[in-house]
Amino acid sequence: MGESFGVRLQERLRERGPLCVGIDPSSALLEAWDRSDNAEGVEFFALAVLEAVSGVVAAIKPQVAFFERFGSAGFRVLERLITEAHDADLLVVADAKRGDFAPTNEGYAQAWLRDGSPLAVDAVTASPYLGVDALAPLFEAAWASGRGVFVLAATSNEDGRELQRARTSDGGRVEDLVLRRVAELNHRDSGLGSLGVVLGATRDAPEFDLSTLAGPYLVPGVGAQGAGAQDVARLFERCEEGTVLVSVSRDILRAGPERRGLHDATRRWRDDLLAAL
Amino acid sequence: MGESFGVRLQERLRERGPLCVGIDPSSALLEAWDRSDNAEGVEFFALAVLEAVSGVVAAIKPQVAFFERFGSAGFRVLERLITEAHDADLLVVADAKRGDFAPTNEGYAQAWLRDGSPLAVDAVTASPYLGVDALAPLFEAAWASGRGVFVLAATSNEDGRELQRARTSDGGRVEDLVLRRVAELNHRDSGLGSLGVVLGATRDAPEFDLSTLAGPYLVPGVGAQGAGAQDVARLFERCEEGTVLVSVSRDILRAGPERRGLHDATRRWRDDLLAAL
Numbered sequence: 001m002g003e004s005f006g007v008r009l010q011e012r013l014r015e016r017g018p019l020c021v022g023i024d025p026s027s028a029l030l031e032a033w034d035r036s037d038n039a040e041g042v043e044f045f046a047l048a049v050l051e052a053v054s055g056v057v058a059a060i061k062p063q064v065a066f067f068e069r070f071g072s073a074g075f076r077v078l079e080r081l082i083t084e085a086h087d088a089d090l091l092v093v094a095d096a097k098r099g100d101f102a103p104t105n106e107g108y109a110q111a112w113l114r115d116g117s118p119l120a121v122d123a124v125t126a127s128p129y130l131g132v133d134a135l136a137p138l139f140e141a142a143w144a145s146g147r148g149v150f151v152l153a154a155t156s157n158e159d160g161r162e163l164q165r166a167r168t169s170d171g172g173r174v175e176d177l178v179l180r181r182v183a184e185l186n187h188r189d190s191g192l193g194s195l196g197v198v199l200g201a202t203r204d205a206p207e208f209d210l211s212t213l214a215g216p217y218l219v220p221g222v223g224a225q226g227a228g229a230q231d232v233a234r235l236f237e238r239c240e241e242g243t244v245l246v247s248v249s250r251d252i253l254r255a256g257p258e259r260r261g262l263h264d265a266t267r268r269w270r271d272d273l274l275a276a277l
Numbered sequence: 278m279g280e281s282f283g284v285r286l287q288e289r290l291r292e293r294g295p296l297c298v299g300i301d302p303s304s305a306l307l308e309a310w311d312r313s314d315n316a317e318g319v320e321f322f323a324l325a326v327l328e329a330v331s332g333v334v335a336a337i338k339p340q341v342a343f344f345e346r347f348g349s350a351g352f353r354v355l356e357r358l359i360t361e362a363h364d365a366d367l368l369v370v371a372d373a374k375r376g377d378f379a380p381t382n383e384g385y386a387q388a389w390l391r392d393g394s395p396l397a398v399d400a401v402t403a404s405p406y407l408g409v410d411a412l413a414p415l416f417e418a419a420w421a422s423g424r425g426v427f428v429l430a431a432t433s434n435e436d437g438r439e440l441q442r443a444r445t446s447d448g449g450r451v452e453d454l455v456l457r458r459v460a461e462l463n464h465r466d467s468g469l470g471s472l473g474v475v476l477g478a479t480r481d482a483p484e485f486d487l488s489t490l491a492g493p494y495l496v497p498g499v500g501a502q503g504a505g506a507q508d509v510a511r512l513f514e515r516c517e518e519g520t521v522l523v524s525v526s527r528d529i530l531r532a533g534p535e536r537r538g539l540h541d542a543t544r545r546w547r548d549d550l551l552a553a554l
Binding site for chain 2: 108
Protein backbone atom coordinates (compact mmCIF):
# COMPACT_ATOMS: atom_id res chain seq x y z
CA MET A 1 0.00 0.00 0.00
CA GLY A 2 2.80 2.44 -0.73
CA GLU A 3 0.79 4.36 -3.32
CA SER A 4 -2.16 6.54 -2.53
CA PHE A 5 -5.70 5.38 -3.29
CA GLY A 6 -6.17 8.17 -5.82
CA VAL A 7 -3.14 7.12 -7.85
CA ARG A 8 -3.99 3.41 -7.63
CA LEU A 9 -7.60 4.05 -8.62
CA GLN A 10 -6.69 6.17 -11.61
CA GLU A 11 -4.28 3.54 -12.93
CA ARG A 12 -6.92 0.86 -12.49
CA LEU A 13 -9.61 2.87 -14.26
CA ARG A 14 -7.28 3.54 -17.17
CA GLU A 15 -6.58 -0.19 -17.47
CA ARG A 16 -10.07 -1.59 -16.96
CA GLY A 17 -12.51 1.22 -17.63
CA PRO A 18 -14.78 3.13 -15.27
CA LEU A 19 -17.32 0.48 -14.26
CA CYS A 20 -17.82 -0.48 -10.62
CA VAL A 21 -20.36 -3.24 -9.99
CA GLY A 22 -22.60 -2.75 -6.96
CA ILE A 23 -23.23 -5.84 -4.82
CA ASP A 24 -26.69 -5.38 -3.28
CA PRO A 25 -28.01 -8.62 -1.77
CA SER A 26 -31.44 -7.18 -0.99
CA SER A 27 -34.55 -9.22 -0.18
CA ALA A 28 -35.93 -8.36 -3.62
CA LEU A 29 -32.84 -9.50 -5.54
CA LEU A 30 -32.43 -12.68 -3.48
CA GLU A 31 -36.04 -13.48 -4.29
CA ALA A 32 -35.46 -12.80 -7.98
CA TRP A 33 -32.46 -15.16 -7.80
CA ASP A 34 -34.61 -17.76 -6.02
CA ARG A 35 -32.33 -17.78 -2.99
CA SER A 36 -33.19 -17.74 0.72
CA ASP A 37 -33.23 -14.34 2.38
CA ASN A 38 -30.61 -15.12 5.00
CA ALA A 39 -26.83 -14.87 5.47
CA GLU A 40 -26.26 -17.97 3.32
CA GLY A 41 -28.27 -16.43 0.50
CA VAL A 42 -26.27 -13.21 0.83
CA GLU A 43 -23.03 -15.18 0.66
CA PHE A 44 -24.07 -17.08 -2.44
CA PHE A 45 -25.16 -13.85 -4.11
CA ALA A 46 -22.05 -11.86 -3.24
CA LEU A 47 -19.59 -14.53 -4.31
CA ALA A 48 -21.48 -15.24 -7.53
CA VAL A 49 -21.30 -11.58 -8.53
CA LEU A 50 -17.64 -11.43 -7.56
CA GLU A 51 -16.81 -14.45 -9.70
CA ALA A 52 -18.70 -13.09 -12.71
CA VAL A 53 -17.05 -9.65 -12.68
CA SER A 54 -13.47 -10.59 -11.75
CA GLY A 55 -11.07 -9.56 -14.46
CA VAL A 56 -13.76 -7.48 -16.18
CA VAL A 57 -14.04 -4.40 -13.99
CA ALA A 58 -11.94 -2.19 -11.76
CA ALA A 59 -13.94 -2.36 -8.58
CA ILE A 60 -16.91 -3.68 -6.67
CA LYS A 61 -19.14 -1.72 -4.32
CA PRO A 62 -20.84 -3.87 -1.68
CA GLN A 63 -23.83 -2.08 -0.18
CA VAL A 64 -23.22 -2.59 3.53
CA ALA A 65 -26.90 -2.25 4.53
CA PHE A 66 -27.77 -5.52 2.84
CA PHE A 67 -25.07 -7.40 4.77
CA GLU A 68 -25.91 -5.62 8.03
CA ARG A 69 -29.45 -7.06 7.80
CA PHE A 70 -28.10 -10.27 9.31
CA GLY A 71 -25.94 -8.74 12.01
CA SER A 72 -22.61 -10.39 12.77
CA ALA A 73 -23.38 -13.25 10.36
CA GLY A 74 -23.88 -10.73 7.56
CA PHE A 75 -20.63 -8.97 8.45
CA ARG A 76 -18.79 -12.29 8.32
CA VAL A 77 -19.99 -12.64 4.74
CA LEU A 78 -18.85 -9.12 3.95
CA GLU A 79 -15.42 -9.88 5.42
CA ARG A 80 -15.14 -12.94 3.20
CA LEU A 81 -16.22 -10.95 0.14
CA ILE A 82 -13.60 -8.28 0.84
CA THR A 83 -10.86 -10.91 1.22
CA GLU A 84 -11.82 -12.76 -1.95
CA ALA A 85 -12.19 -9.56 -3.96
CA HIS A 86 -8.70 -8.48 -2.96
CA ASP A 87 -7.40 -11.94 -3.90
CA ALA A 88 -9.05 -11.39 -7.31
CA ASP A 89 -7.27 -8.04 -7.64
CA LEU A 90 -10.42 -5.94 -7.46
CA LEU A 91 -10.72 -2.68 -5.59
CA VAL A 92 -13.46 -2.67 -2.95
CA VAL A 93 -15.51 0.43 -2.15
CA ALA A 94 -17.70 -0.19 0.90
CA ASP A 95 -20.92 1.74 0.45
CA ALA A 96 -21.53 2.40 4.13
CA LYS A 97 -22.38 6.13 4.17
CA ARG A 98 -20.98 6.39 7.68
CA GLY A 99 -20.72 9.73 9.38
CA ASP A 100 -20.77 11.13 12.89
CA PHE A 101 -18.88 13.75 14.84
CA ALA A 102 -15.10 13.47 14.82
CA PRO A 103 -14.45 11.33 17.93
CA THR A 104 -16.90 8.72 16.65
CA ASN A 105 -15.60 8.88 13.09
CA GLU A 106 -12.33 7.67 14.58
CA GLY A 107 -14.20 4.40 15.21
CA TYR A 108 -15.46 4.20 11.64
CA ALA A 109 -11.95 4.95 10.37
CA GLN A 110 -10.58 2.06 12.40
CA ALA A 111 -13.29 -0.23 11.02
CA TRP A 112 -12.96 0.52 7.30
CA LEU A 113 -9.57 2.14 6.71
CA ARG A 114 -7.06 0.55 9.08
CA ASP A 115 -4.59 -2.20 8.18
CA GLY A 116 -5.55 -5.43 9.89
CA SER A 117 -9.24 -4.65 10.31
CA PRO A 118 -11.42 -7.47 8.92
CA LEU A 119 -13.48 -4.80 7.15
CA ALA A 120 -10.53 -2.88 5.68
CA VAL A 121 -11.43 -1.81 2.14
CA ASP A 122 -9.87 0.42 -0.50
CA ALA A 123 -12.39 3.19 0.11
CA VAL A 124 -15.56 3.86 2.06
CA THR A 125 -18.45 6.24 1.42
CA ALA A 126 -19.14 8.85 4.11
CA SER A 127 -21.99 11.23 4.92
CA PRO A 128 -21.29 14.88 5.76
CA TYR A 129 -24.46 15.76 7.71
CA LEU A 130 -22.32 16.48 10.79
CA GLY A 131 -19.89 18.51 8.69
CA VAL A 132 -17.18 17.65 6.19
CA ASP A 133 -14.55 18.61 8.75
CA ALA A 134 -15.97 16.11 11.23
CA LEU A 135 -14.85 13.42 8.76
CA ALA A 136 -11.19 14.32 9.40
CA PRO A 137 -10.39 11.00 11.18
CA LEU A 138 -11.52 9.14 8.05
CA PHE A 139 -9.40 11.38 5.83
CA GLU A 140 -6.36 10.97 8.07
CA ALA A 141 -6.74 7.19 8.14
CA ALA A 142 -7.13 7.11 4.35
CA TRP A 143 -3.99 9.13 3.79
CA ALA A 144 -2.03 7.08 6.32
CA SER A 145 -2.94 3.70 4.83
CA GLY A 146 -3.23 4.31 1.07
CA ARG A 147 -7.02 4.17 1.19
CA GLY A 148 -9.78 6.56 0.17
CA VAL A 149 -13.08 8.18 1.15
CA PHE A 150 -16.00 9.20 -1.06
CA VAL A 151 -18.04 11.93 0.62
CA LEU A 152 -21.69 12.32 -0.38
CA ALA A 153 -22.22 15.55 -2.27
CA ALA A 154 -25.22 15.26 -4.63
CA THR A 155 -26.91 11.88 -4.47
CA SER A 156 -28.91 10.33 -7.28
CA ASN A 157 -32.31 10.31 -5.54
CA GLU A 158 -34.92 13.07 -5.82
CA ASP A 159 -35.56 13.08 -2.04
CA GLY A 160 -32.10 14.41 -1.33
CA ARG A 161 -32.20 17.54 -3.46
CA GLU A 162 -33.92 19.92 -1.06
CA LEU A 163 -31.25 19.45 1.60
CA GLN A 164 -28.28 19.11 -0.75
CA ARG A 165 -29.22 22.27 -2.63
CA ALA A 166 -29.88 24.36 0.47
CA ARG A 167 -27.73 27.48 0.66
CA THR A 168 -25.18 28.00 3.41
CA SER A 169 -24.41 31.37 4.99
CA ASP A 170 -21.96 32.29 2.19
CA GLY A 171 -24.64 31.74 -0.46
CA GLY A 172 -23.27 28.48 -1.89
CA ARG A 173 -25.19 25.22 -1.97
CA VAL A 174 -24.53 22.34 0.44
CA GLU A 175 -23.40 20.10 -2.45
CA ASP A 176 -20.91 22.77 -3.53
CA LEU A 177 -19.68 23.19 0.03
CA VAL A 178 -18.80 19.48 0.07
CA LEU A 179 -17.11 19.64 -3.35
CA ARG A 180 -15.11 22.75 -2.46
CA ARG A 181 -13.93 21.39 0.87
CA VAL A 182 -12.89 18.02 -0.59
CA ALA A 183 -11.02 19.81 -3.39
CA GLU A 184 -9.13 21.94 -0.86
CA LEU A 185 -8.09 18.82 1.03
CA ASN A 186 -6.97 17.02 -2.13
CA HIS A 187 -4.59 19.80 -3.11
CA ARG A 188 -2.15 18.56 -0.46
CA ASP A 189 -1.41 15.57 -2.72
CA SER A 190 0.51 15.37 -5.94
CA GLY A 191 -1.30 13.18 -8.44
CA LEU A 192 -4.96 12.38 -8.06
CA GLY A 193 -6.08 12.87 -4.45
CA SER A 194 -7.59 10.10 -2.36
CA LEU A 195 -10.68 11.99 -1.26
CA GLY A 196 -13.56 11.66 -3.69
CA VAL A 197 -17.20 12.61 -3.75
CA VAL A 198 -20.42 10.84 -4.64
CA LEU A 199 -22.24 12.66 -7.42
CA GLY A 200 -25.34 11.11 -8.98
CA ALA A 201 -25.52 10.93 -12.77
CA THR A 202 -29.19 11.90 -12.51
CA ARG A 203 -28.25 15.35 -11.19
CA ASP A 204 -27.67 18.64 -12.95
CA ALA A 205 -24.13 19.94 -12.91
CA PRO A 206 -23.42 21.71 -9.62
CA GLU A 207 -22.03 25.26 -9.50
CA PHE A 208 -18.59 23.86 -8.59
CA ASP A 209 -16.32 23.21 -11.60
CA LEU A 210 -16.07 19.41 -11.56
CA SER A 211 -12.69 19.41 -13.31
CA THR A 212 -11.08 20.99 -10.23
CA LEU A 213 -11.81 18.34 -7.56
CA ALA A 214 -8.34 16.81 -7.81
CA GLY A 215 -9.94 13.56 -6.65
CA PRO A 216 -12.22 10.82 -7.99
CA TYR A 217 -15.98 10.74 -8.45
CA LEU A 218 -18.18 7.81 -7.50
CA VAL A 219 -21.24 8.02 -9.74
CA PRO A 220 -24.48 6.18 -8.93
CA GLY A 221 -27.82 6.68 -10.63
CA VAL A 222 -26.89 4.80 -13.79
CA GLY A 223 -29.02 1.99 -15.19
CA ALA A 224 -32.14 1.16 -13.15
CA GLN A 225 -32.14 4.67 -11.66
CA GLY A 226 -32.44 6.27 -15.07
CA ALA A 227 -29.15 7.76 -16.26
CA GLY A 228 -27.13 6.29 -19.13
CA ALA A 229 -23.50 6.34 -20.20
CA GLN A 230 -24.07 9.54 -22.20
CA ASP A 231 -25.38 11.38 -19.14
CA VAL A 232 -22.20 10.48 -17.29
CA ALA A 233 -20.06 11.58 -20.22
CA ARG A 234 -21.83 14.95 -20.40
CA LEU A 235 -21.66 15.63 -16.65
CA PHE A 236 -17.94 14.87 -16.41
CA GLU A 237 -16.84 15.94 -19.89
CA ARG A 238 -14.11 18.24 -18.61
CA CYS A 239 -12.67 15.75 -16.11
CA GLU A 240 -9.40 13.94 -16.58
CA GLU A 241 -9.43 10.29 -17.68
CA GLY A 242 -9.51 7.77 -14.88
CA THR A 243 -11.25 10.00 -12.34
CA VAL A 244 -14.83 8.76 -12.71
CA LEU A 245 -15.95 5.47 -11.18
CA VAL A 246 -19.44 4.61 -12.39
CA SER A 247 -21.50 2.35 -10.18
CA VAL A 248 -24.12 0.07 -11.74
CA SER A 249 -26.07 -2.31 -9.50
CA ARG A 250 -29.60 -3.51 -10.26
CA ASP A 251 -29.23 -3.36 -14.02
CA ILE A 252 -26.45 -5.93 -13.78
CA LEU A 253 -27.57 -7.89 -10.72
CA ARG A 254 -30.99 -8.75 -12.07
CA ALA A 255 -29.23 -10.59 -14.94
CA GLY A 256 -28.20 -13.27 -12.38
CA PRO A 257 -27.94 -15.79 -10.91
CA GLU A 258 -26.37 -17.47 -13.94
CA ARG A 259 -22.76 -16.50 -14.43
CA ARG A 260 -23.20 -15.97 -18.15
CA GLY A 261 -26.00 -13.44 -17.68
CA LEU A 262 -24.10 -11.48 -15.02
CA HIS A 263 -20.90 -11.56 -17.02
CA ASP A 264 -22.55 -10.39 -20.25
CA ALA A 265 -24.48 -7.58 -18.53
CA THR A 266 -21.24 -6.44 -16.89
CA ARG A 267 -19.34 -6.43 -20.19
CA ARG A 268 -22.12 -4.53 -21.94
CA TRP A 269 -22.05 -1.78 -19.31
CA ARG A 270 -18.27 -1.68 -19.29
CA ASP A 271 -18.15 -1.35 -23.06
CA ASP A 272 -20.91 1.28 -23.16
CA LEU A 273 -19.11 3.34 -20.55
CA LEU A 274 -15.74 2.91 -22.24
CA ALA A 275 -17.21 4.08 -25.54
CA ALA A 276 -18.94 7.11 -24.01
CA LEU A 277 -16.36 8.40 -21.55
CA MET B 278 -44.50 -4.98 21.43
CA GLY B 279 -48.15 -3.98 21.23
CA GLU B 280 -47.49 -0.40 22.26
CA SER B 281 -45.69 2.14 20.14
CA PHE B 282 -42.13 3.18 20.94
CA GLY B 283 -43.23 6.74 21.69
CA VAL B 284 -45.72 5.62 24.33
CA ARG B 285 -43.32 3.08 25.86
CA LEU B 286 -40.50 5.60 25.98
CA GLN B 287 -42.60 8.29 27.62
CA GLU B 288 -43.77 5.90 30.34
CA ARG B 289 -40.21 4.80 30.94
CA LEU B 290 -38.88 8.35 31.16
CA ARG B 291 -41.61 9.28 33.64
CA GLU B 292 -40.65 6.30 35.82
CA ARG B 293 -36.88 6.51 35.64
CA GLY B 294 -36.00 10.02 34.53
CA PRO B 295 -34.50 11.30 31.31
CA LEU B 296 -30.95 9.89 31.43
CA CYS B 297 -29.65 7.60 28.69
CA VAL B 298 -26.10 6.31 29.19
CA GLY B 299 -23.94 6.17 26.07
CA ILE B 300 -21.77 3.07 25.66
CA ASP B 301 -18.72 4.15 23.68
CA PRO B 302 -15.94 1.55 23.81
CA SER B 303 -13.40 3.72 22.01
CA SER B 304 -9.65 3.14 21.95
CA ALA B 305 -9.22 6.06 24.33
CA LEU B 306 -11.70 4.80 26.92
CA LEU B 307 -10.44 1.22 26.75
CA GLU B 308 -6.97 2.56 27.41
CA ALA B 309 -8.25 4.65 30.32
CA TRP B 310 -9.86 1.48 31.69
CA ASP B 311 -6.61 -0.42 31.18
CA ARG B 312 -8.26 -2.93 28.85
CA SER B 313 -7.07 -4.34 25.52
CA ASP B 314 -8.29 -2.56 22.41
CA ASN B 315 -9.99 -5.59 20.87
CA ALA B 316 -13.41 -7.25 20.79
CA GLU B 317 -12.85 -8.79 24.23
CA GLY B 318 -12.05 -5.37 25.66
CA VAL B 319 -15.19 -3.97 24.04
CA GLU B 320 -17.25 -6.77 25.55
CA PHE B 321 -15.88 -6.23 29.04
CA PHE B 322 -16.51 -2.51 28.75
CA ALA B 323 -20.05 -2.77 27.40
CA LEU B 324 -21.22 -5.34 29.93
CA ALA B 325 -19.61 -3.48 32.84
CA VAL B 326 -21.47 -0.31 31.93
CA LEU B 327 -24.69 -2.24 31.47
CA GLU B 328 -24.38 -3.84 34.87
CA ALA B 329 -23.66 -0.52 36.58
CA VAL B 330 -26.61 1.35 35.08
CA SER B 331 -29.28 -1.38 35.16
CA GLY B 332 -32.21 -0.30 37.28
CA VAL B 333 -30.92 3.27 37.43
CA VAL B 334 -31.73 4.65 33.98
CA ALA B 335 -34.30 4.30 31.22
CA ALA B 336 -32.05 3.49 28.31
CA ILE B 337 -28.57 2.85 26.97
CA LYS B 338 -27.17 4.15 23.72
CA PRO B 339 -24.39 1.98 22.28
CA GLN B 340 -22.31 3.88 19.73
CA VAL B 341 -22.18 1.40 16.86
CA ALA B 342 -18.95 2.76 15.38
CA PHE B 343 -16.93 1.49 18.34
CA PHE B 344 -18.28 -2.05 17.94
CA GLU B 345 -17.92 -1.93 14.14
CA ARG B 346 -14.16 -1.37 14.63
CA PHE B 347 -13.79 -5.12 15.06
CA GLY B 348 -16.06 -6.23 12.24
CA SER B 349 -18.24 -9.29 12.80
CA ALA B 350 -16.59 -9.94 16.18
CA GLY B 351 -17.59 -6.44 17.30
CA PHE B 352 -21.14 -6.96 16.07
CA ARG B 353 -21.36 -10.20 18.04
CA VAL B 354 -20.57 -8.18 21.16
CA LEU B 355 -23.22 -5.63 20.24
CA GLU B 356 -25.76 -8.41 19.76
CA ARG B 357 -24.96 -9.76 23.21
CA LEU B 358 -25.22 -6.28 24.75
CA ILE B 359 -28.64 -5.75 23.15
CA THR B 360 -29.91 -9.10 24.44
CA GLU B 361 -28.62 -8.53 27.96
CA ALA B 362 -29.94 -4.98 28.07
CA HIS B 363 -33.39 -6.17 27.11
CA ASP B 364 -33.16 -8.87 29.79
CA ALA B 365 -32.34 -6.08 32.25
CA ASP B 366 -35.43 -4.15 31.12
CA LEU B 367 -33.50 -1.29 29.54
CA LEU B 368 -34.42 0.40 26.29
CA VAL B 369 -31.67 0.29 23.68
CA VAL B 370 -31.07 3.12 21.22
CA ALA B 371 -28.49 2.10 18.63
CA ASP B 372 -26.49 5.18 17.68
CA ALA B 373 -25.79 4.14 14.09
CA LYS B 374 -26.65 7.31 12.14
CA ARG B 375 -27.57 5.18 9.15
CA GLY B 376 -29.05 6.74 6.07
CA ASP B 377 -29.18 6.10 2.34
CA PHE B 378 -31.79 6.31 -0.40
CA ALA B 379 -35.04 4.47 0.21
CA PRO B 380 -34.30 1.03 -1.33
CA THR B 381 -31.14 0.76 0.76
CA ASN B 382 -32.80 2.06 3.91
CA GLU B 383 -35.01 -1.00 3.62
CA GLY B 384 -31.87 -2.98 4.45
CA TYR B 385 -31.08 -0.82 7.47
CA ALA B 386 -34.69 -1.14 8.61
CA GLN B 387 -34.40 -4.92 8.47
CA ALA B 388 -31.17 -4.80 10.45
CA TRP B 389 -32.24 -2.56 13.34
CA LEU B 390 -36.04 -2.51 13.45
CA ARG B 391 -37.31 -5.96 12.51
CA ASP B 392 -38.42 -8.67 14.93
CA GLY B 393 -35.95 -11.53 14.92
CA SER B 394 -32.94 -9.54 13.73
CA PRO B 395 -29.96 -10.05 16.05
CA LEU B 396 -29.48 -6.27 16.02
CA ALA B 397 -33.13 -5.38 16.69
CA VAL B 398 -33.22 -2.45 19.12
CA ASP B 399 -35.90 -0.15 20.48
CA ALA B 400 -34.77 2.74 18.30
CA VAL B 401 -32.00 3.67 15.89
CA THR B 402 -30.53 7.03 14.92
CA ALA B 403 -30.72 7.98 11.23
CA SER B 404 -29.11 10.62 9.02
CA PRO B 405 -31.23 12.67 6.60
CA TYR B 406 -28.53 13.75 4.11
CA LEU B 407 -30.37 11.86 1.34
CA GLY B 408 -33.68 13.37 2.46
CA VAL B 409 -36.03 12.77 5.37
CA ASP B 410 -38.49 11.09 3.00
CA ALA B 411 -35.83 8.59 1.91
CA LEU B 412 -35.96 7.30 5.50
CA ALA B 413 -39.54 6.06 4.95
CA PRO B 414 -38.60 2.35 5.14
CA LEU B 415 -37.17 2.97 8.61
CA PHE B 416 -40.31 4.83 9.69
CA GLU B 417 -42.58 2.11 8.33
CA ALA B 418 -40.59 -0.62 10.06
CA ALA B 419 -40.66 1.34 13.33
CA TRP B 420 -44.42 1.78 13.20
CA ALA B 421 -44.96 -1.85 12.27
CA SER B 422 -42.86 -3.28 15.10
CA GLY B 423 -43.33 -0.86 18.01
CA ARG B 424 -39.88 0.62 17.51
CA GLY B 425 -38.57 4.13 16.89
CA VAL B 426 -36.19 6.30 14.85
CA PHE B 427 -34.30 9.43 15.91
CA VAL B 428 -33.45 11.55 12.87
CA LEU B 429 -30.48 13.91 13.11
CA ALA B 430 -31.64 17.52 13.09
CA ALA B 431 -29.13 19.75 14.90
CA THR B 432 -26.14 17.86 16.22
CA SER B 433 -24.03 18.92 19.16
CA ASN B 434 -20.77 19.52 17.27
CA GLU B 435 -19.65 22.88 15.84
CA ASP B 436 -18.65 21.31 12.50
CA GLY B 437 -22.22 20.46 11.63
CA ARG B 438 -23.73 23.92 11.93
CA GLU B 439 -22.94 25.29 8.48
CA LEU B 440 -24.82 22.48 6.74
CA GLN B 441 -27.59 22.09 9.29
CA ARG B 442 -28.34 25.82 9.27
CA ALA B 443 -28.28 26.17 5.47
CA ARG B 444 -31.54 27.49 4.04
CA THR B 445 -33.70 25.42 1.72
CA SER B 446 -35.67 26.87 -1.20
CA ASP B 447 -38.58 27.89 1.06
CA GLY B 448 -36.27 29.93 3.29
CA GLY B 449 -36.25 27.54 6.27
CA ARG B 450 -33.15 25.97 7.72
CA VAL B 451 -32.19 22.32 7.13
CA GLU B 452 -32.57 21.57 10.87
CA ASP B 453 -36.09 23.01 10.81
CA LEU B 454 -36.94 21.06 7.66
CA VAL B 455 -36.12 17.86 9.56
CA LEU B 456 -38.10 18.92 12.63
CA ARG B 457 -41.14 19.96 10.58
CA ARG B 458 -41.19 16.79 8.51
CA VAL B 459 -40.85 14.51 11.55
CA ALA B 460 -43.64 16.44 13.31
CA GLU B 461 -45.93 15.97 10.30
CA LEU B 462 -45.27 12.24 10.33
CA ASN B 463 -45.89 11.96 14.08
CA HIS B 464 -49.33 13.49 13.84
CA ARG B 465 -50.66 10.21 12.46
CA ASP B 466 -50.30 8.72 15.96
CA SER B 467 -52.33 9.32 19.08
CA GLY B 468 -50.07 9.67 22.10
CA LEU B 469 -46.40 10.46 21.70
CA GLY B 470 -45.18 9.56 18.22
CA SER B 471 -42.35 7.10 17.60
CA LEU B 472 -40.27 9.33 15.35
CA GLY B 473 -37.86 11.51 17.26
CA VAL B 474 -35.04 13.84 16.42
CA VAL B 475 -31.50 14.33 17.66
CA LEU B 476 -31.00 17.87 18.94
CA GLY B 477 -27.76 18.80 20.68
CA ALA B 478 -27.97 20.60 24.02
CA THR B 479 -25.09 22.81 22.90
CA ARG B 480 -27.26 24.36 20.16
CA ASP B 481 -29.42 27.45 20.15
CA ALA B 482 -33.15 26.88 19.89
CA PRO B 483 -34.14 26.31 16.27
CA GLU B 484 -36.91 28.32 14.60
CA PHE B 485 -39.26 25.34 14.91
CA ASP B 486 -41.38 25.33 18.09
CA LEU B 487 -39.94 22.34 19.96
CA SER B 488 -43.17 21.73 21.87
CA THR B 489 -44.93 20.70 18.62
CA LEU B 490 -42.81 17.72 17.54
CA ALA B 491 -45.27 15.16 18.92
CA GLY B 492 -42.28 12.84 19.30
CA PRO B 493 -39.23 12.41 21.53
CA TYR B 494 -35.89 14.22 21.52
CA LEU B 495 -32.54 12.48 21.88
CA VAL B 496 -30.17 15.06 23.34
CA PRO B 497 -26.38 14.68 23.16
CA GLY B 498 -23.84 17.35 23.97
CA VAL B 499 -24.22 17.07 27.73
CA GLY B 500 -21.27 16.55 30.06
CA ALA B 501 -17.90 16.29 28.33
CA GLN B 502 -19.23 18.23 25.32
CA GLY B 503 -20.07 21.23 27.45
CA ALA B 504 -23.80 21.50 28.15
CA GLY B 505 -25.32 20.90 31.58
CA ALA B 506 -28.70 19.91 32.93
CA GLN B 507 -29.82 23.55 33.03
CA ASP B 508 -29.09 24.01 29.32
CA VAL B 509 -31.30 21.04 28.55
CA ALA B 510 -34.05 22.38 30.79
CA ARG B 511 -33.95 25.77 29.08
CA LEU B 512 -33.95 24.38 25.53
CA PHE B 513 -36.91 22.08 26.14
CA GLU B 514 -38.77 24.11 28.76
CA ARG B 515 -42.04 24.06 26.84
CA CYS B 516 -41.96 20.33 26.06
CA GLU B 517 -44.15 17.77 27.78
CA GLU B 518 -42.68 15.56 30.52
CA GLY B 519 -41.14 12.31 29.31
CA THR B 520 -40.27 13.50 25.83
CA VAL B 521 -36.57 14.31 26.32
CA LEU B 522 -33.96 11.54 26.47
CA VAL B 523 -30.62 13.01 27.52
CA SER B 524 -27.53 11.12 26.47
CA VAL B 525 -24.40 11.30 28.63
CA SER B 526 -21.36 9.25 27.63
CA ARG B 527 -17.79 10.24 28.43
CA ASP B 528 -18.63 12.05 31.67
CA ILE B 529 -19.97 8.76 33.07
CA LEU B 530 -17.74 6.28 31.24
CA ARG B 531 -14.48 7.78 32.43
CA ALA B 532 -15.60 7.02 36.00
CA GLY B 533 -15.05 3.31 35.23
CA PRO B 534 -14.01 0.55 35.22
CA GLU B 535 -15.04 0.10 38.85
CA ARG B 536 -18.75 -0.50 39.24
CA ARG B 537 -19.05 1.92 42.14
CA GLY B 538 -17.60 4.83 40.17
CA LEU B 539 -19.83 4.16 37.14
CA HIS B 540 -22.88 3.71 39.28
CA ASP B 541 -22.31 6.88 41.29
CA ALA B 542 -21.61 9.00 38.21
CA THR B 543 -24.79 7.65 36.61
CA ARG B 544 -26.88 8.45 39.67
CA ARG B 545 -25.43 11.94 39.92
CA TRP B 546 -26.36 12.71 36.32
CA ARG B 547 -29.77 11.13 36.70
CA ASP B 548 -30.51 13.18 39.82
CA ASP B 549 -29.19 16.41 38.29
CA LEU B 550 -31.38 15.92 35.23
CA LEU B 551 -34.40 14.96 37.31
CA ALA B 552 -33.98 18.10 39.40
CA ALA B 553 -33.57 20.38 36.39
CA LEU B 554 -36.15 19.03 33.94
